[in-house]
Structure formats: C-alpha cells, structure tokens
Amino acid sequence: MRYARLARLAPMAAATAMLALGGAACGGSSATQGPGSEVPKIPVAKSVGKGEGQLNLVAWAGYVEHGQDEKDVDWVTPFTKQTGCKVNVKVADTSDSMVSLMKTGQYDGVSASGDASLRLIYGGTVAPVNTDLVPNYKDVEPYLKNQSYNSVKGQMYGIPHGYGANVLMYRTDKIKPAPKSWSVVWDKNSPAKDHIVDYDSPIYIADAALYLKAHRPDLKITDPYELDQKQFDAAVGLLKQQRSNVNQYWANYLDEIQAFKTGDNTAGTAWQVTANQAKAEKAPVDTTIPSEGATGWSDTWMVGSKAAHPNCMYKWMNWITQPKVQSQVAQWFGEAPANPKACSYTEKGFCDEYNVGDKGFYNRVAFWKTPVAACGDDRGDKCVDYSKWTQAWTQIKG
Amino acid sequence: MRIPRGVRVILRLWAVIVLAFIYVPLFTVVVNSFSTDKTFGWPPPGFTLQWWANAWQNAGAREALWTSVKAGLGATAIALVLGTLAAFALSRHRFFGRRPLSLVIVLPIALPGIVTGLALNSAIQSTLQPIGFGYGLFTVIIGHATFCVVTVYNNVSARLNRMPRAAEEASMDLGAGIFRTFSRVTFPELRSALLAGGLLAFALSFDEIVVTTFTAGPNTQTLPIWIFSNLARPNQAPIVNVVAVVVIIISLIPIYLAQRLSSGASARTMY
Amino acid sequence: MSSTVIPRETGDGRAARRVSAFLYRHAGARLAALVTAPALWLVVVYLGSLALLLVTSVWTVNSFTGNVVPVVTLDNFATIFSEGIYRVIIGRTVGIAAAVTVIDILLAVPMALYMARVAKPWARRLLVVAILTPLWSNYLVKAYAWKVMLSEGGLIDWLTGGSSPGFSATSTTLVLSYLWLPYMILPIYAGLDRLPDSLLEASSDLGARSWRTLRMVVLPIIKPAIIAGSIFTFSLALGDYIAVQIVGGGTQMIGNVVYANVGAANNLPFAAALAVVPIVIMVVFLLAVRRTGALDEM
Secondary structure, eight states, X not given: OHHHHHHHHHHHHHHHHHHHHHHHHHOXXXXXXXXXXXXXXXXXXXXXXXXXXXXXXXEOTXXXXXXXXXXXXXXXXXXXXXXXXXXXXXXXXXXXXXXXHHHTTOOSEEEEOHHHHHHHHHTTOEEOOOGGGOGGGGGSOGGGTTOTTTEETTEEOSEEEEEEEOEEEEETTTSOSOOOSTHHHHOTTOTTTTOEEEESSGGGHHHHHHHHHHHOGGGOOSOTTSOBHHXXXXXXXXXXXXXXXXXXXXXXXXXXXXXXXXXXXXXXEEOHHHHHHHHHTTOOEEEEOOTTOOEEEEEEEEEETTOSOHHHHHHHHHHHTSHHHHHHHHHHHTOEESSGGGGGTSOTTHHHHTTTTOHHHHHHSEEOOOOOSOOSSTTOSOBOOHHHHHHHHXXXXX | OOXXXXXXXXXXXXXXXXXXXXXXXXXXXXXXXXXXXXXXXXXXXXXXXXXXXXXXXXXXXXXXXHHHHHHHHHHHHHHHHHHHXXXXXXXXXXXXXXXXXXXXXXXXXXXXXXXXXXXXXXXIIIIIGGGTOOSSHHHHHHHHHHHHHHHHHHHHHHHHHHSOTHHHHHHHHTTOOHHHHIIIIIHHHHHHHHHHHHHHHHHHHHTOOHHHHHHOOTTOOOHHHHHHHHHTSTTTHHHHHHXXXXXXXXXXXXXXXXXXXXXXXXXXXXX | OOTTTSOOOTXXXXXXXXXXXXXXXXHHHHHHHHHHHHHIIIIIIIIHHHHHHHHHTTOEEOTTTOOEEOOOOOHHHHHHXXXXXXHHHHHHXXXXXXXXXXXXXXXXXXXXXXXXXXXXXXXXXXXXXXXXXXXXXXXXXXXXXXXXXXXXXXXXXXXXXXXXXXXXXXXXXXXXXXXXHHHHHHHHHHHHHHSOHHHHHHHHHTTOOHHXXXXXXXXXXXXXXXXXXXXXXXXXXXXXXXXXXXXXXXXXXXXXXXXXXXXXXXXXXXXXXXXXXXXXXXXXXXXXXXXXXXXXXX
C-alpha cells in the first residue's frame, strides 16, 4: 500500500522540481535593447591558436561548398586539408532562421546578412572580431568596413563576404518584351498574373516600399527599411493587393527553380545563384535589375559568442576572404566579392557585370537591414520595428 | 456475412483505386530516380543510372541512414521496455491516476509534432544544456522514444487483456518465481505483440522529421533530415529519390518477415 | 527452500527468489516497480516539457534582440483572439484536418472491408504489406512527388485535362489525405479482422441482410477503430507545416505560423501561445473519445 502511494507521488514531485529548475534556467535578459543602447560586453579574441578540428557553420546555400553540388565547386576540402578543421554546415533559408539557429549556441559562425547582423550583435549572440587576426581583411573594399550593419562604435563584428542584389527573374517566353520595371510583379493585371513569386520573409515588405518609393512620391519614402506607420501601411496594402496574383513564396532554390521550369512561376524575385542553376536546367529564364532599383544583401561572417571552435572560425574567415576562394564563391553564387583582388582570378567581364568596386552601385542597392523603431532621421522613434513586420507578414499571406 | 457479388465487385474496384492512389506517386519517385532531369520534370526527358552511381558513393546518405537506424533501434528498445512496463501496470492493477496515465501515454502521438518538438527543445535547452549535455543522437532518441511508447503499450495491453491468467498462476503454483514465470510463460505469449509494436515504433521513428528537427544538433543527421537538406539542392535532389527507393526496397524484408511471424492466431492483435 | 527437494535450475539465485517472493506478496510494490519508469518518463520528461512550453506562452520577447522577457502577460493570447487573421488560420486548419479525416475514412473503410472480408488469405497478407510499405517511404519524398504531379503540365494536369488544383488549400488537403491514409486503413482493418464470424452469422440467422448487418453490427464495432484512425489523421493534419509549404503555395496553417514564429520571427512565446490551440483541440478530442475505447486501438 505504502509503495503504491509513493509511486504516485514521486512523479509529481519530480515534475514540480523540473518546472522550478526550468523556470529558473529560463530567465532571460529583461532590458529592452536596440541600437543606441548597450551592446553586451563579450571579450574579443586576442590570438588565433591551433585549430580545434571542427567547425559548425550556418550559411546561405552555396556559400560553403565541398563538392556536394558539383565536383569542382569545392573550397572546403582544401581548407580542411590546410587547417584540420572539419566543416559542418547548416543551410538556412532566411535571415530569421539564421538568427534563431545562432541563438541555440551550437554553431561557431554565420554568414549574416544586414538584417540579421545587428540582431545578433545586440542579442549577444556574436562576438566582436579582432580584424588584426584576419590578414586578408586589409584587402576588403573600404566601403564594406565599419558599416552600420556590421559594426558598433568602430568595433567590427565580422568579416565582409560579398554582396548582391535581389534580382527580377522572369520567363523569357512568357514575359515579352523583357520587363524594365518591378511593375510586372506589382501590377494587378501584369502579364505574370497568378504566376508571381515572392521571397518568403517579412523583409520582403521592403521591396514593396522600394516600389512605392519610385511610384508614390507623396509617401516620401527615403529608406525602405525605415518606414513610419503611413508608409508601412501603404507597403502592406500593396502586398495584400498582390496576394491573389502570387503563386509561390520561395525560400529554397529547388522550389523556385522547379516552379520557373514548369511555368508555375513566370516572374518574381530571385538570387543570381538560383537563376544560374535554373538556366543550367534549361529553363528559359533571364534576370534584370529594374529601373526602381533593388533590395539586396551584404553578408558578413560572424563568430558566435558561445563558439566551441573559435580558432577554426578565424581560420575560416581568413580562408574565405582570400582572392582565389573569393573568386570561386562569387562566381558560383553570383555576387560581388568583398575582396576586389578576386577579380584577377575571375572570368573576363565577371567583375564588371557585378559592379565590383563600384561604390556608386553599392550605394544604390537597398541592402537588408533590420527595421527598428529609431528612424535615424528627424522623425525620431516613429518607425515600425521588425516584430510588427513579421506580424504583418502573417496577415499578408492570409 | 455473405457479401453479394455486386458489392464484392465494387469493393474490389475500390481497392484497386486506393492502391493506385497510394502507388502512383511512389511510382513517379522510382521513375524520377532514373530521370536525366534534375528538377523532376514530367515526363522525364531521358534515363540515366548516374544518380544511382552517385548515391552509392554518397557518404552523407550512408551516414544518415546509419544514424536513423541507430536512433530507431534506441527508441524502439526504450519504447519496448517502457511500453511493456506500462501495459502490465495499467492492465493488471487499479490505482489512482490510472486513467489519466493512459491518456498521457497517447498524448505524445496525438499532439502535433511541432508541439512535442518545441516542448522537448525548450526542455533540453533549459535542463540538459546547463549541465553540459548537448544535442545529439541521445536527445533524438529521447524524443522518438516518447511517442513510440504508445504503439508498444497498445499492442501489449491488448494481448495482456486477452491472455488467460491461468497459465501464469499455474506456473507460480508450481514454484516458479515472478521472473521465471515472466520469461518462460508470459513473454512467449507476448512476443508477437512486442514484435508488432516494435516494428511500428521503428517505422514511426525512421520517418520522423518534425520532432527530430527540434531535438537533433548540428552534427546529427538522421535520414529525414538529410533528405530535407538535400531536396533543397537541385544537384542533390535526384539522389534523394534513389535513397528513398532503396529504403523502400530494404524495408520490404522486415515487413514481410513480421507479417509471416505474426500471421496465424495472433494476426488479429497486430495493430 | 531446501535445494534437495526442488531442483534449482541455472539463473534463479537466492536474491532473485527473495525479490520475487516479496513482489508476489506486495501488489503495491509490484505496481511501483512497473509504473515508475514509464510514469517518470512521460510525466516528468514529456508533461514537464509541455508545461515549460506553456509557461513560455505567457512571456514575451524583446523584439530587437530576440531574448525572452520572463514577465507574465496575456498579450500573446490577446493577439491570437483579437486579430482576425489567426481566427482565419485556425479555422482553415481545423477545416483542412476535418476534410482530410473524412476523406481518409471514406477511402479506408471499403478498402479495409475488402482486405478483411473479401480478399483471400494470401492476398490479405500481400495487401497488408502493400499498405505498410508506403509508411517506410519518406514523407518529404512523397510530398515532393505530389508537388511535381500537381505542377503545371504535370501528371494531374494530364489526367484531368488541365485543371490541376495547383498549389492551394485543396492540394494541401489532397496530399495530406494521401500521406495519412495508411494510418487510417490499418486500425480499421485490424478491427474488421478481429470481428468474429459468429457474430455475423448470428446476424444473418436473425434475418438481417448484408447491408443491414453492415450498418447495425459491423460499423458500431469498428467505430473505435475509425476513431483511432481519425485521431492520427486529424492530429497529423492539424499540426502539419511541411507538406503545406511544399504544395500549399502560400496557404498558412497553424503549424506554419508556429514554425515561422519560432524560426523566422524568433518569437518563441508567441509560437508557444499559438501551439496551445492545437493542444486544447486535441485534448478535448481525446477526452471526448476516451470512452469509446478508441485509444486502445491506436
């Protein structure tokens, strides 16, 4: 009898204990943080020691290739041979997944775009980087250094990797003549009706804002990531209006390529790497950057604050920014390399096509950055922050 | 019940339609594994054995398959133990909390995978990580075992309820202790139920992706996770088809064996 | 016990016999020995982690850093109940799950009937293998196969002459029905297989024709099995977020929004709050069907 009662109570007691323990362990930071407030103090590495034998990365698909896609597209195997660091890569589809993956603390580094980097910095998820420990850093384009998305008060938090624009991809046989404006995806009666593809992330709202910047001057949009409520509502309205014409919200390359190939998609936003692979699959597609300009991404390799293998990560950051590897990555992915010395290894015309070294082009692309309440101009703190972007995104998709 | 001929014909037709429904997509998977088109366009423009050759050399696929087998075996073993213990406890004893406990056993499989995955993920982060335990095969097995318990429990419970106690009592009257009675009398009767429950548990664990995504770390790739990450890569996607076909073919063996072993009197207790 | 009277075989040492005798006399101790391990696992590990998740649902997250703010508030639930979009998504998900369940029941019952009562014994075994085999082919591979079949110019277009449902809620329902069909067929088949012939003979002796026997004898007996299968299909459809992303073309279900809030929006508290909805739905469902004995047939 006694044993039966004990048997009943034990699980209950254990459960309570676990709850208490879990509750205590679950406590997180309670202070509100943002640019202008304190960045968590995390020590910066002073030297790079021996490699730890392993490296766990979070990266965009195509950044960390070890011959798995094509035999000779491989810059990881030589790295492992030289440093002894075996590389495991977790491919992420969006900046948001990258942030949440890094927050688990299980990864050593991430190729963060501008809309993830500040969140990672202020969340204490990444550590400041000692650029002296990365010899190739001195060759990186000066206009990529100390940017608002990869540094705080002059302290760099990563090593720039490369940048590119979100291009307009379209079926050459279905959309004639070649589109010159983004209106092919935003117009209610566009030739791509019912076959439009959007990028599946709330950051895409900026693309709507970019379009309105050119076509609705009354809204006075200057920066598509710094939108006050009125501008934001207009952008969301445009997206809701577009919803019925949208066939797909793409997050992984194969989905988008398949849909373009079958003709389920005829126009929409894509990355050069997706377009290149679609063309290799004999899909009749082409890309362009329309007159309104484009949003884009400028990626930075960042070191996790809880990285188990920081030495390997520093070695990787130096490896990936050397000219030959930069040329390999840039040509495979279809982006402008951060190190212009890569151009001596690339094919003829590649660097011109991607506007490498063209500061003017760089300034014209609206690179991803995390929307925050502080507008950064005389409007003060009236801008809509990213959490409202994500809520609105659910509303838009319906 | 004599089923009239007309109804028999309809039922037969229905069975054909359902089987076609089930197998046509699988057929396209097989065909696509030979297709030259990397994005699975239909109809396939040409045929090639290249993907089969690539898959054979693909270390990632082999490792993932082995990891899945390990996870499945681990989860099934735990589920067999816990499920049998629970079945004995709940069908042979009356105690306070019996009905709620039987409900809790079903809960891991009745609640959506994402809920179970999220819950286990939060728990692992807040309880195991602070004491230095990382994500890995172990956490995957914990996750899988939790929802596999119910299949073993139900099969063993059903068998126990149908089993006459007389044999066990006779055995103990003759002087055998509890342990020997269990191993000589009870266990042989339970074997088919354990096999059925274990097989279904293994199948559940083998194909599971949602809970696994939340409980595996960066270094643990079960087969579904490997498939997930490779289906997104246009050059790897055809290899996924090959792997899927291979898994189906390999699995025919245990399924058929299990069917033969349990056919006969206890076929009725299979599921 | 004197070892000369009862020959002791290998394996049962003195300690084992004493434990065995003790357990035999004390039912409570037996129960404790049996129930502790599973109870600890399920209650502590599983229910405990569920509780942790639910606790998270009343917290919020700092939108910029993504760190959890452990201050208790019902904001998340307020958002779910007040903003129309979430009601729409929940309604749509429940609708799809219900449709999937109904479709699967309609497909499975005649199939199971054929397998259990019409097919010859050798065919029966083959059919069971045939139904079990798809369970071993990967979920994702099947979903992608459907994606290709549903796309423009694909198999479905060819079969229906150009009116494939494409990527929509309809396709999602179709694919989910496909994926979970074996889980519905198997319990119903098992239930029909267990049906003693004598019952059916008695019914026919009493003058009932086949249709009536089916309606008044067979269906009530396999009702628990049908419900058991429904629990599987309903719950699996309710929480799905992968298949709907592949063939849904932008359709949002509860699972997507939960997943997006965990990953993309980095808002675990809100995701947890949203996850409470399917938990409540399923627990209510389970409590309602507990009496029918369906839980034993899963």
